[in-house]
Amino acid sequence: MSTEKDFFRHELAIVESARIGSGTRIWAFAHIMEGATIGKRCNIGEGCFIESGVTVGDDVVIKNNVAVWTGVTIEDGAFLGPSVVLTNELEPRSMFPKECATIVVKKGASIGANSTIVANRVIGEYATIGAGSVVTKDVPPHRLVYGNPATPRGWMCTCGRKLGFTADAAACQCGRKFRLTDSKTIKEVS
């Protein structure tokens, strides 16, 4: 994570953090609070809000109007589509505040446009959440899920394409090969 100052900040963005990686771009009406950390080469869309204490890895794309609350961690190469909604409260009441919950979006995972992620969940490495989903359970690595509630619908390659399995083997057009080890896991093979 870099603390260099060679990042782009739109003149109508609010950047209060000193920990923004080089090559990162922050667009209009976005707000990065003091105490948030953003990696290198990220793209933070218009209207995004990154709260204090959040860590965003390198090469992360966050499209417009996404709020990333205290308690959320976004790892390298993750993609959050437009208007993705994260949460950090399980039983909200204005007059009865409770403990802050967490969400982790692991390396290379993609969250489709306008999806909602319930608090205390982990989105696995290279998982994909289809657009408009409501995620109520943890999502295993490379899993494709969608719907409300989101349920398993297939497996995704590291490159983002859907994998077609014949028995327990799949080859992506990008050249990567995978093997299904059990109903909850796939593994890249050479």
Add this chain to the structure above:
Amino acid sequence: MSTEKDFFRHELAIVESARIGSGTRIWAFAHIMEGATIGKRCNIGEGCFIESGVTVGDDVVIKNNVAVWTGVTIEDGAFLGPSVVLTNELEPRSMFPKECATIVVKKGASIGANSTIVANRVIGEYATIGAGSVVTKDVPPHRLVYGNPATPRGWMCTCGRKLGFTADAAACQCGRKFRLTDSKTIKEVS
């Protein structure tokens, strides 16, 4: 409802109303139109829009990116999660404008993140709408609903926790006790 001026307004918020209660905080890129009324100790998140004619009670939390249209009433202690979407048109067409509809969010109710509320609905006192729901019917007091469309899934305590009923009685860990009076009503008992 206070009209005192001792509220916090981020320097990039637009506040055109003179009726903002004391202790209320209004964050960046929010816009409170002239003729809107906001109670005391509210928290109005970034990117929120409160249209003319709206009344928001005391102790209300509205998270980021929520638009509250003319025709909507939000009572004391309500919680609107991030990117909650309210509406005031039932059959919209750009070239065929129709009458403005209403929504009432009653005292202490909570609307989960990214939920959508169809026009002409009432969300009852201390009801909870789960995240990512689409509410197409009125929600009774203390009812938990979720899904698309949202359907009844249980009952919630005043404090926001889910109640577990044994026969027609439930006790919350907060100490409150409830009795089920019929399939559509629960009542707090001592």
Add this chain to the structure above:
Amino acid sequence: MSTEKDFFRHELAIVESARIGSGTRIWAFAHIMEGATIGKRCNIGEGCFIESGVTVGDDVVIKNNVAVWTGVTIEDGAFLGPSVVLTNELEPRSMFPKECATIVVKKGASIGANSTIVANRVIGEYATIGAGSVVTKDVPPHRLVYGNPATPRGWMCTCGRKLGFTADAAACQCGRKFRLTDSKTIKEVS
């Protein structure tokens, strides 16, 4: 499409395009990029983002917080409700960029609040998408669809009202008459 300068721009909107039609209003925290084209008498709500290369027709209403990406076309008289989410990537991964996809919203169509439209779809003339839907297939003209995924639920008049068919004929209270020609088409008749 006009290129006159007699449109309204809120002082906190960013308008970089020279192609904005007369009578159009652009509200606070909206951003119209250079190379976007907006027709006459449109209403572009707060927090909207219109990307370079987009064409928006005349008499279009786009409510708050809608991002219209490169690859999207919005025809005359369309209505996009608050927080509608459009997309232009089918298999997003931050580190594996792919080709930009398209969406077309045809003349007079209405997209309900907080709906999500998957990339590479066409929303037909005078179709209506109910609030909170996830649209994964093309929508025929005048079709009403809703749900996640959105499925056919009826037919809509040009004026936006739901049509009640008796056998293959329907008359709207606005005076228009329609005939059902097959399971996928209705036709206005005199």
